Amino acid sequence: MVTRTSDQEIRVAVSTVILTLRRAPVVDQPSLALPLVLRTRDPYQGDWALPGGWLEPDESLEDAAARTLHETTGLSPSYLEQLYAFGAVDRSPSRVVSIVYWALLRSDEVDAQSAAHVASGLAPENVQWFDAAGLPSLAFDHTQIIDYALWRLRNKVGYSRVAHGFLPPTFTLADLREAYEAILGKRLDPANFRRQVETSDTLLPTDEFRTGSHRPARLYRYNDAVELADRGPLAVEEKRTR
Structure with a gap:
């Protein structure tokens, strides 16, 4: 979606931080992991980024988050929660406000949904899972977004299920x-x-x-x-x- 000020277009995007627990082969202890998408065009071509896309004029924010997440990763969580709106003026070469959602999935759900996406022939080759404690260089302000999502998760675990x-x-x-x-x-x-x-x-x-x-x-x-x-x-x- 695009809105216009007197001298600048402002675009609205949605992104999702989706987290699961994965057990490393040599360490019998689960750790947090999340999928990232390798950008194939500028800006930040060759860097990793959160799954996301543009908000369409006829859809809600939550529907846009679910759609873009499924299109990029094949994942469809049953629950999405709005995390925060990131809109710093210098976060992108053009003015983009990103509405970020987050979701949690069991590892077996991730495996089943990913396998179905591969079987459909629609699975992109530029999606990879990373340990949350060892992320690569990220595009835009996505490192800050993930840090904030992890902070929220650690705070919520003390008073919610x-x-x-x-x-x-x-x-x-x-x-x-x-x-x-x-x-x-x-x-x-x-x-x-x-x-x-x-x-x-x-x-x-x-x-x-x-x-x-x-x-x-x-x-x-x-x-x-x-x-x-x-x-x-x-x-x-x-x-x-x-």
Whole structure:
């Protein structure tokens, strides 16, 4: 979408920071990862950037974020949350305001959706996943955008069930602790973590156990009465318009 001031066009773009947990082959500990797109034209040709594109006149911001994300990566998260609007005058050679969304996906969802995109013959060759702690040189102000998304994620994990976005419907306490450790970037004491989550009333124990080489571990699920994230009073209005 393009708007015009007296002497300059202002274009509106959307971008998405989509995060998942990936377990490295030699390290038995998950870490945050995200997809980037290699730019094939100027500005910043040859640099990596977040998935995104232009806002069309007839679509909402969230629809534009979902569309551009799927077109560039093949991913379709069930939940998108608006992160921030980035509009510094010098962030692009032309004046561009970027509305940034973020989303969380389980690793199995990423693998399944990516495989379907490849099978469709539409998967681009310029998309690659990177560890969030080891990003390459990025175009525009996308390093700042990702830093802000990670900061928001680490803050939200303390008061919301945002870590659920990385986990299947049922999970062990060790699964949940590893998700927290990946988000926070530090190890947590297993005993203290267990006490905290078991007294938080956000988890419900199931009658199922995961068996394997270690002793059986009970599976838990989140209390569905608690929302993944509080979207505020505007969420009610959004539901009315859909």
